[in-house]
Amino acid sequence: MSGAASALRDTATRLDATDPLRHTRDLYLPSPGLVAYLDGNSLGRPLRATAERIADLVAGAWGTRLIRSWDEQWMDLPLRLGDRIGEVCLGAAPGQTVVGDSTTVMLYKLLRAAVAAAGPQRPEIVLDTENFPTDRYVAEGIAAETGAELVWLEPDPAKGVTPDLVAGALTGRTGVVLLSHVAYKSAWIADLPEITRLAHEAGALVLWDLCHSVGVVPSDLDAHAVDLAVGCTYKFLGGGPGAPAFGYVAAHHQERLRQPIQGWMGHAEPFVMGPGYAPGAGMRGFISGTPPVLGMVGIEDTVDLIESVGLDAVRDKAARLGRFVIESVDGLLGDHGVRVVSPLDDELRGGHVTLAHPRFREVYRVLWDRDVVPDFREPDGIRLGLSPLSTSYGEVAEALVMVDEVLRAG
Template sequence: MSTLRARAAHLDATDPLAACRDEFLPAEGLVAYLDGNSLGRPLRATAQRIEHLVRHDWGTRLIRSWDEQWMELPLRLGDRIGQVCLGAAPGQTVVGDSTTVMLYKLLRAAVAAAGPQRPQVVLDTENFPTDRYVAEGIAAETGAQLVWLEPDPAKGVTPDLVAGALTERTGVVLLSHVAYKSAWVADLPAITALAHDAGALVLWDLCHSVGVLPSDLDAHEVDLAVGCSYKFLGGGPGAPAFGYVAARHQERLRQPIQGWMGHAEPFVMGPGYRPGAGMRAFVSGTPSVLAMAGIEDTVDLIERVGPDRVRAKASSLGRFVIESVDETLATRGVRVVSPREDTRRGAHVTIGHPRSREVTRELWAQDIIPDFREPDGIRLGLSPLSTSYTEVAEALEAIGDQLARG
């Protein structure tokens, strides 16, 4: 056994979350799955839940299930995510749309609330494409002005960078808590406070932090947030996003996609729209019950294990990757792109090499699954509940083998 694998075996043997891996469905032939930050693995309990939903809730109860449970599901499930993962009191989180649609709804509402005296939206060039594209579309339809931050791609947005862009015309600040390429963790409390001091609202994208990194939205007085559920929340392909709107803003923010289920009295089917109370007003059309079914079991598991222990495992996996790259791959030209400090790094590590695209393709052929990120990054997703140190060691040794044959 190599030194790297021996270290990994020891870490797996002493991992307090090791038993969690047995709760996931086995993937036949898989050597290493390091792309859980794009699509998390399914739990055994989730497979059972979906089968029960199809056979009983849908197959037997049929339309009655809407009255019995589904009508309130977006709000009830939102509260569960808020309680366990967001540090959010009940009545502030809802589930139901794609990340793109939810982001549009909240950003559009925030821009309208900021008004013509504060037309500027501060955002960064390294953010995920959806965030940038949605903001561009809203600017085109409203006349909002986009103020672009240009952070170091290997790091991310800092408070100093944000402070330099804030003016009396800033209406909204739109940023990601964890950078999707580098894994840089933004200083959410400090940046939120800076925006508030300037009189602006803050909308945080939590897609790469929810489920692995506490955000404590209420404690830090965050205004708005969105996040997906198919990564670390295990919702499955196409699972919907959540939206968070602080209670203090809910009456004055008006989301733009007014649908029947967000109406105060949806079954009256009246001639005009009247928004429902609280987060009901941020629901639009009929949500996909099947798409929401996969989320709750992972949220339950996170609560049972404890979010702090999930975060600790993510940090430990990241340290293992960085130390191993320094010891075994640096001499082959591999560099660590992600932050080395645990507090500044999310639950993935990106490494760089000129042959990364080719190496990633070859790894997939060996049932080792990371993902490639432009221009030359291999992103190693480290889902704490389902990823073993041995998987990581297998992947790093395979990368070394590919480069040695270069």
């Protein structure tokens, strides 16, 4: 073992021993044989409490109460759980957040509603070429459907969208600005308050994608007068594979925005089952179909955990984990030519760090075979997801040492 690897492991041991959130790692189900799991920003690990809650749901609310559980608890679950996410993770007052649908469907609903509200005098959607594919694809589909015009920003891929870049694209024709709060590749944190202010100054609405920030980076939607937001729950919120998305609509927009997927569960009187559609009041009107109860059951445990330790503490550990990775690259991986392609400034970086090297596509496959699980992002990036509640410095160190060993082995 090299001296650099030994020093890195020693540092990780010291940091784990003094980590204020070290106790939360024991709340997660163990993964026997796993050396390091660094893909929690794609799929979070399950809490022990979530496994128990799912079993209780099957045996109790579903198995015993059966259809009665809709009246007793499930009908209001999208709104109640939405309020919990809003309160703990989004800085949103009650009555503005709802859970349901996939991220793609929720994004379509809110973006389509925003385009309609902006009207034909403001046909432009401002978005960026580095955003997650779903956001770009949904916008392209809406443009084809409505005649909206796409205005593309081209940020530095290793960084992200800046206020200056957005300001240069805003005109009197801008209807909606669609951006991600944290970039899915680089982890760049966009200046949500300033970009929102600039868009409003230009008379446009803003729709923020919070998939890579919710539960790890505060967004304070109400305080910053955000119009609309969407996000997923299977990353830092621990909802599990296929867990539904959430949508946020500021209270003052709810009367004038009309989402396009008119399903029975969003009706003002769903059980009347009348001949025509009348949207429910508030966020009820942004629900479409039957809530995915099984996919929602695990979210609340993680939201409760975030509330118990404080979102600021989660954010602080995410920054410290990222700093640990960045400082380790020079000492351990610099001789290999490994590059950090995420922001070096802790204030500008979300909950992951992306490293790049020409051989990382093959290295990534070897890591998975050896039970070290990061993510790969084109063209040559290994993305280390640093979920603060479940990730130790020790497993991050083991992953970096493994990268060094694989590169040395050729």
